[in-house]
Amino acid sequence: MTFQAADTLRALPIEGQPPARFYSLSVLEELGYGAISRLPHSIRIILESVLRNLDGTSVQESHLRELAAWHPKGTRDSEIPFVVSRIVAPDSSGVPLLADLAAMREAAADAGMDPAAIEPLVPVDLIVDHSISVEHAGSSDALAHNMAVEYERNAERYSFLKWAANAFSAFRIFPPGTGIIHQINLELLARGVHQKDGIAYFDTLVGTDSHTPMINGIGVVGWGVGGIEAEAAMLGQPIYVVAPDVVGVELVGTPRPGILATDIVLTVVQALRARKVVGKFVEFFGAGVTALAAVDRTTIANMAPEYGATLALFPVDERTLDYLRSVGRKEQELAALEGYFRAQGMFGVPAAGSIDYSDTLRIDLAAVEPSVAGPSRPQDRIALADLKDSVRQLLQAKTAAAAVDVPSSETSLRDGDVVLAAITSCTNTSNYRSILAAGVLARNAVRKGLHAASHVKTSFTPGSRAVTEYLKAAGLDTALDNLGFQVAGYGCATCMGNSGPLAPTIADEIKRRDLTVAAVLSGNRNFEARIHQAIKANYLMSPPLVVAFAIAGTTAFDPAADALGVGADGAPVYLADIWPTDAEMAEVLPYAVDPNNVLRVYAAPPENPLWSALDAPAGDLFTWQQGSTYLKRPPFFDGVTRDIPAQSAISGARALAILGDSVTTDHINPGGSIPAESESGQYLISLGVAPADFNSYISRRAHDDVMVRSTFANVRVRNLMVPEVGSRTLHQPDGAPMSIFAAATWYAEQGIPMIVFAGEEYGNGSSRDWAAKGPRLLGIRAVIAKSFERIHRSNLVGMGILPLEFLNGQDAQSLGLTGDESFDLPGDLAAIQPRQSVDLVIHRKDGTTQTVTLRARIDSAIEAAYFHHGGILPYVLRSRLDQQTTA
DSSP states (O other), X not given: OOXXXXXXXXXXXXXXXXXXXXXXXXXXXXXXXXXXXXXXXXXXXXXXXXXXXXXXXXXXXXXXXXXXXXXXXXXXXXXXXXXXXXXXXXXXXHHHHHHHHHHHHHHHHXXXXXXXXXXOSSOEEEEOXXXXXXXXXXXXXXXXXXXXXXXXXXXXXXXXXHHXXXXXXXXXXXXXXXXXXXXXXXXXXXXXXXXXXXXXXXXXXXXXXXTGGGGGGGTOEEEEOOHHHHHHHHTTOOEEEEOOOEEEEXXXXXXXXXXXXXXXXXXXXXXXXXXXXXXXXXXEESGGGGGSOHHHHHHHHHTHHHHTOSEEEOOBOHHHHXXXXXXXXXXXXXXXXXXXXXXXXXXXXXXXXXXXXXXXXXXXXXXXXXXXXXXXXXXXXXXXXXXXXXXXXXXXXXXXXXXXXXXXXXXXXXXXXXXXXXEOSHHHHTOHHHHHHHHHHHHHHHHHTOOOOTTOEEEEOOSBHHHHHHHXXXXXXXXXXXXXXXXXXXXXXXXXXXXXXXXXXXXXXXXHHTOOOEEEESSSOOOTTTSOTTOOEEXXXXXXXXXXXXXXXXXXXXXXXXXXXXXXXXXXXXXXXXXXXXXXXXXXXXXXXXXXXXXXXXXXXXXXXXXXXXXXXXXXXXXXXXXXXXXXXXXXXXXXXXXXXXXXOEEEEEEEEEOOSOOBHHHHSOOSBOXXXXXHHHHHHHTTOOGGGOOBTGGGTXXXXXXXXXXXXXXXXXXXXXXXXXXXEEETTTTEEEEHHHHHHHHHHXXXXXXXXXXXXXXXXXXXXXXXXXXXXXXXXXXXXXXXXXXXXXXXHHTXXXXXXXXXXXXXXXXXXXXXXXXXXXXXXXXXXXXXXXXXXEEOTTSOEEEEEEEEOOOSXXXXXXXXXXXXXXXXXXXXXXXXXXX
């Protein structure tokens, strides 16, 4: 008898609630599909989606059998279609995503299709949270001023979003000032379990932001994807998953007093990055998990991209229910959630040995010490006690044995000084324990008579208005205000580079004396030039430490030996004197778990006259305004017909850049302010835009002429073909130095294909579509690296760029590449298959040749299809046109 998914349907009795049914994984095990009860929870959740969505076409029984038979040490070539419940997106990727959909509607209309048929088939929540910039800080009116600036700069983008909210029925828009996407996801959007048509099923999602795994902290499977991949999912394509390794992390012990989630997560990041979990799933188990509140778990899950994991799942247990209760979930919903997870055999923290993992790692929470990370990578953890020595070594390396800079007579600014301190980012502002600790420390500091150092720009950008609700209730807001940490915005700001300007005197002094100054922030990323282009050292730390370092004014600070400052009584004040005690924390914690905080914020959001006043066009098709410097019809459907294009062999290619290890998507496509001297800046000036009105690279992502010029425009990018740092290269064969954009333009005009070479971890960082879209528009055909980060590799394939991996420890350096070579990738690229070997022929300037074998990092059959179509967007459009033809 043919298997039917309905055979596994069982009743889900929840007392006092309407009857529901669910697809039972235990019944699937009884039917002989394998030891499902020993599978990792993440695999089981995806398995339920496959079971529930069996349709015999895109989701088949063979997929079900393959995933149910997942083996911890098995080969990883099974491609599983995963249908998610919903999608979330910030405006940074959501605006260009919607622009692509608008352009797809036009292309569909040109092909005779009803443009309204291009419509998301799953719910999409778009949160406008990445456009707030800390232009004003340290004052009671900073929030109002920053929002006014935000609307003035982004009115055109926001009007486009209002059009989209009307044109696409599946889109819900959260306007600016609501909060950060991941905290809103936790507080409001996540359900844990959905019910539709009497069927209960797991809440699952993908998000177009790499920190989407924050939701894993409350047991929801979700991860970050590129916007182009999300577009395919919106339009009916499953997310295709090559069943991964799953690494089990056993947590043991209990954190010592004073240890916060930031200290734990920096320890986890360091350990798992060293364990090489890139592209793998991570799950936490063991007795130590129960010692962590759900908000601490979400902090750890949030930084999954920093250790490279696709997701970082915590189990659903009583702590999960406690958190959901604290953000206003009703008891009947919590009963349904617990009942469903119990019915699936997945409620509670797994014990050691109960689940089969590909690998395991043990972390003792009792051994975690106060920590920071920096100066430029989140995995570079430094024990707080060792920070002063680390800073000294950094400055000694800078001066190459010369004396450390001595301040001039007109200023006290020194190398190592903190010039920016920000309580910011989804990672920690979503954690009420960390925020309350900052508030208590601030209160204690103010009582001692301490102040923030005068050269430090201080700011506070929470992830939700609920944060200010509980701070006010606890009486901690005024102390933070007194130290300069007034709320400057509700959104993702300093952590993503929207830190705003430094005081002109400070900025001038840094530039004139080439000072190595620092930022301290409670964020998740501190990549080169990301936080502020003038700040060379950036340290991640907990919110209370951000406050402490703002007071100290320097990173060359030993908390055991050095005083933070002098109190009102003339006595030195040390960090231990003001650090929150367990008793102080216990006193204020109840204010944060009052569900009315969240219920008030979302039941009656504040009046937003700026949003209400925006005009928005109507209709199924968007009208692009000629001469706009923010919105331009994307070119990705230009010339796309129903026929699949030829994929010609790559011949006579030139190296546009030869890069080293840990090149981030920020290096490939920066997200902060646009320098006037950059290619994008000069282009905007040519259009009559004043530098003061440039806004950020992120805000210009729906204009390809601006964005193509931003590719590899990071001021800290290191192209090994040239001696200087910055967006420079050598045009070949003449060897003329010029900008990367200028060289790429010249090569494109000559019909010469381009290749980029890189080292380990190419493309780590944000899930930034333009880090693949920009190279595609420049004319880059292939990227050859020692290894790729997951999302960026997928984005390259999604834009029709071939990712290739060196083998046997080879790289550009071992091959002696200098950039004056030419390269061939012979063969029929239209027939390329997943993981196949590809030959690279190197033609050197002296006339010799060398052939090197590479591996194609097209990892699945669906990715091969995307590549053959020239990218995921043409693939989806052709699929929709074919559906119309066969309908």
